[in-house]
Each structure stands twice: as C-alpha cells, then as structure tokens.
Amino acid sequence: MNKKETMQIMEVPEELRHKPWIDDGEEVPGDCGKCGGCNWESGTVWLIAKNTTDLEKRFNEHHTGLCGECMTRMISDTGWAIDMPD
Numbered sequence: 001m002n003k004k005e006t007m008q009i010m011e012v013p014e015e016l017r018h019k020p021w022i023d024d025g026e027e028v029p030g031d032c033g034k035c036g037g038c039n040w041e042s043g044t045v046w047l048i049a050k051n052t053t054d055l056e057k058r059f060n061e062h063h064t065g066l067c068g069e070c071m072t073r074m075i076s077d078t079g080w081a082i083d084m085p086d
C-alpha cells in the first residue's frame with residue numbers, strides 16, 4: 001500500500017511568478033500569472049506542494065501554475081481527496 005502524503009494547494013507568490021528563468025541560454029521573462037492549463041491570464045496561479053520549498057522547486061520545473069478553474073478540474077479529474085481542517 002502506498003504511503004499517503006499530505007500536500008497543500010498553495011498560491012504561487014507574485015515574486016516567484018515574475019522571476020525570469022534561463023531557457024537554452026536565453027533569459028525568459030517571468031510570467032505574470034498565466035495558467036499552465038488554459039493559458040488564461042488569471043493573475044493568481046496555484047500549485048499542489050508539500051511546503052514553500054517544494055512549491056518553489058515545482059514552480060522552477062514548470063514556470064507556471066494553474067488557475068482556480070484548472071486546479072479544480074485537475075483535482076476533480078484525478079480523484080484527489082481533500083481532508084477538512086480540524
């Protein structure tokens with residue numbers, strides 16, 4: 001049986017969204033909040049991560065997050081379970 005891991009839905013901080021990155025030797029300007037799912041400029045994007053360090057790591061791999069609509073769709077389509085806070 002797989003061990004369950006607790007993850008959180010976390011907002012990608014603005015300073016991370018605006019951070020430029022290097023792609024094939026070229027500096028790419030930081031995205032200002034485009035969703036990696038629908039490409040809509042939502043201004044707020046979300047990732048599922050263990051903590052802020054993990055959030056940064058995941059963002060640096062994909063340079064994007066998902067808008068609320070796409071995050072909800074992904075959670076719904078993939079059967080994630082959400083534990084209610086105490």
Ligand SMILES: [Zn+2]
Binds near residue numbers: 036067068
């Ligand atoms: Zn989206």
